[in-house]
Amino acid sequence: MPKKKRQCDEAQLKWFEEALERIKKATGARTQVQLAEVLDVRQSSISDAKRRCSIPAEWFLKLYRSHGLDPDWLSEGVEPVYINASKAKIPADTLLRETPAPYGRMNSRGRVVPVSTMAGVDKEAATWEPKPIEELSVPESFCRPKLQVVKVDSASMEPVIGRGAFVGIDRDQNEHPDGDLCAVYFPHQGLTIRRVYMQGDTFLLKAENEKYSDLTIPAAEMDQRTVGRVIWVLQNLSPM
Known part of the structure; x- marks a missing residue:
């Protein structure tokens, strides 16, 4: 045989x-x-x-x-x-931009994605649009068709999300399950990330940091103001 x-x-x-x-x-x-x-x-x-x-x-x-x-x-x-x-x-720098990233599944191939400010292109605009300031290599397993990565400039969600953390937002997900982290736009202020809870005809956007006030949005405006749901956070947990 x-x-x-x-x-x-x-x-x-x-x-x-x-x-x-x-x-x-x-x-x-x-x-x-x-x-x-x-x-x-x-x-x-x-x-x-x-x-x-x-x-x-x-x-x-x-x-x-x-x-x-x-x-x-x-x-x-x-x-x-x-x-x-x-x-x-x-x-070598060009080659290493596509090498495996240090997060996610073992040997997961990395993809370079743009990182935006929380403010976006124009804080005065009716809707939020990203303003890229740098790039970040993340595992392909972290990516989505409409992934948006932002660099956090607020301490409102500490200690869960620290200032300077990179946050991945899926812009395809606009649902608001109670307690989920969502990215919501406030004209004149920019993007904010909070835990969302529905209370009657309003949504409560709760901060983790007690030094920051909770926010509310009429339920009728929530879909338009929601950029997406937070699906991952990358941050340094070591003391700076």
């Missing part, structure tokens, strides 16, 4: 795909044809490697010689990117 071919398990396939993706990004190869040219191998060799979920050691050696790349970074994503930076074709 013919010998059964060895099958890759899920973990091996994930490792292979991530390592191959690092090779493509570091060399600028977008297709299998281009990758074969960079590695000076046949296209069938790449297909064979994928079937085995194994990257030949000689590929890593070739990439060190041609691009100065560190085999440990190619294989495991461990920095530095380059051993010989003088042969670098693409700046």
